[in-house]
Amino acid sequence: MSVLVNKSSRIIVQGFTGSEGTFHATQMIEYGKEFNGAQVVGGVRPGKGGTTHLNLPVFDTVKDAVAATGANVSIIFVPPAGAANAILEAAEGGIELVVCITEGIPVKDMMKVKHALKGSKTRLIGPNCPGVISAGQAKVGIMPGFIFKEGRVGIVSKSGTLTYEAADQVAKAGLGISTAVGIGGDPIIGTTTKEAVELLMNDPDTDAIVMIGEIGGQLEADAARWIKADGNRKPVIGFIAGQTAPKGRRMGHAGAIIGGDDDTAAAKMRIMRENGITVVESPALIGETVAKVLGK
């Protein structure tokens, strides 16, 4: 199993022919070959429809790409000015899962996207995220695939490299990953921490969940309260980055800024503990804590 993406996912790349799109599409194609998993079936670049790139067909629109390839997943590398429209185009084209890697999309654009997607069958992951990987099945993102050993631990994270760190520690503890979901570090994102945790909670092939958050916003607290209300069905191991971050300063990610007393790392960690989550103070102890909690 796994969540969001699996071996039968059919992926298109929006912003296929740009340098980022080309580089990461190549990596995703190789991942698909290595594991006989999810395939990249084509890409979109307005004005270049009918040509080929990386031996795959290029289309002018998502709608054309879906009609010709049966794609159900899209990954977006379109620059910030056009990224919001690319997400909406994917949704209108009938894509079920849109993963937006683009960093730097204006908040106003994302507000409109978020509201436009309400009630649609399209799920958005990101933006400003590393993407989604179901180990050994499908890589729809920019993460280095080899770090994610196959296994039964799910990850939900706002951060890219910290996700790789966690996955690597989990592997070194002798365990592996079912699906890792990078939800993104922007103030407005498509899929929240709680929604991603819920997917993994309901996944029969996930035994435990690593939840990695950071300062700013209420997503981790909302997820923690839901986890308890849902009956703490699976162990959740949590970490919040930014225990030493000053108030009111943006720490790299557009959303990583402490606004008040309730979105500090300390406040989030307290709420997570109160709701039955095993919180690690040190990011160096994520892997061994997962192993300990699972009795391995």
Add this chain to the structure above:
Amino acid sequence: MNIHEYQAKEILKSYGVRIQEGIVADTAEAAVEAARQLQASTGTEGWVVKAQIHAGGRGKGKTKETQQEGVKFCTSLEKVETVARNLLGNTLVTVQTGEQGRKVNKVLVAQDVYYKGESEPKEYYVAILLDRSKACNVIMASTEGGVEIEEVAKHTPEKIIKVWVDPIQGLQPEQVKEIADKLGLSGKAHEGMVEFITALYKAYDATDAIQFEINPCLKTSDNKIIAVDAKVNLDDNALFRQPALAAMRDLNEEDPLEVEASASGLNYVKLDGNVGCMVNGAGLAMATMDIIKLSGGEPANFLDVGGSANAQTVEAGFRIILKDPNVKAILINIFGGIVRCDRVANGVVEAYKKIGNINIPIIVRLQGTNAEEGARVIEESGLKVTSAILLKDAAEKVKQALAE
């Protein structure tokens, strides 16, 4: 991006928001001239001289050198001159600046708007900001103006009116009317508030703002609604399509090291600690700061060198960290995914040699693709650099370095 009060008011005025009129000045003589001009154009008989810095609490703050309050009401041109002279070029310390304070380079000379008339002037609070959890903008208003809204929220939260705006439909006239009703306004003042909020939202939307705070928003004695102060925060991600607003950035308000870092394309935030760090990725960078603290140090900075940690970015990062005299050790933490660790290690060695003469311990933790080769490059370089692969080892080595 934050901008000054005088810039914020220029923006508001251009969208038809009524403001307390003022003229910005950077010398005492210009301040007096500004006061004269305001008298001629508005008939005002008093002036407020306001220090222009990117921090709140100016009214209660004082300059280090002259003990001058950052906002001062003046009844004569002589007084305007004295206050401007006391502020300009001096360092204003407020609750928000920290004890180092901020240098005042400009003052805003503004008209007196608390004049006597048919009714008592009254201060209100009006703000528009991004509500992250609802993914839309919220308008907040209160009859408790002129005080910190956090205090109102804590003690009398029922006095804060909140109205959420649908991002697709936009602000509706009946929502604006509702706010003016709930503020207890009537007649001309009610009309004025409706106009004020409508124009304010238009300005907010058009400028890609994420926060507008008008505190106080004044009902004058002749029932006009005007912005007396204005705090504006713009969305950094939207500056690419707002060139006129991007040009309002005041580098004097930023830490010089942060300005230098951003010119090199590095994401750097200066902090007060003793251990510098250089990391790829914002989340891992924050986590690395936390590791430093858990190892008994204090982070001297946040620094994300981005996805491709190469010799140039590492060198630029080194140079910026080393300019901070508080730094006693540096932890480099790179998770090599697509970028290979041995390449990063070579970059570190190259940058180190190029800078030369680094007298503090450096711990380089490289994990991911080719981690062992990376560690070997570091160990064999003969430099005063310690390598680590596991994050736990890196933490331990920071502890040792601080103990020595």
